[in-house]
Amino acid sequence: MSFLVGVSEAGDILGWDRRKVSTYHLRGVLPAPVVNLSSGPIWFRNQIEQYKEGKELKVRIYYYDGQAVYECKLNQKRKKTDFSPQEIKEQVEASRLFKKEDIEELEIAIEENEFLVQFLSFEWMSLLHDYGLLGSEYFHLYLHRYTVQHLKYSEKSTEGLGES
Known part of the structure; x- marks a missing residue:
């Protein structure tokens, strides 16, 4: 299990498709990524998991x-x-x-x-x-x-x- 995740993996964790993850990232709803590559944002897995837990709690x-x-x-x-x-x-x-x-x-x-x-x-x-x-x-x-x-x-x- 990787500790870094991109748009696809973040979508898998959140139960969203890639487009929704990208849209929410561009709107500033998701946590700030560790780095923005030309292929898209990269987060620590924990950031996305914590976001999901916080959203649910x-x-x-x-x-x-x-x-x-x-x-x-x-x-x-x-x-x-x-x-x-x-x-x-x-x-x-x-x-x-x-x-x-x-x-x-x-x-x-x-x-x-x-x-x-x-x-x-x-x-x-x-x-x-x-x-x-x-x-x-x-x-x-x-x-x-x-x-x-x-x-x-x-x-x-x-x-x-x-x-x-």
């Missing part, structure tokens, strides 16, 4: 900047709500509330290459990016520093497994 994502609460949707601008942070915690089922100061601390940790950042999952970082909470520059810095590290480690740890 209907978890609402909120952001609190210290003054107002915003509802965040996949690859869309934040929409201001009338909720208070307390109301989100008490009344809105299946929701996550992220605070501005927490996101800023994460961005600083990524920028300063702090040790603990390597233990954050790609899926979590991708979710924060796709909902507009983590800036693209920080997400790409995370990808560059940590996913390449993990791939190198995986290759080393699997060397010789198939050899007899």
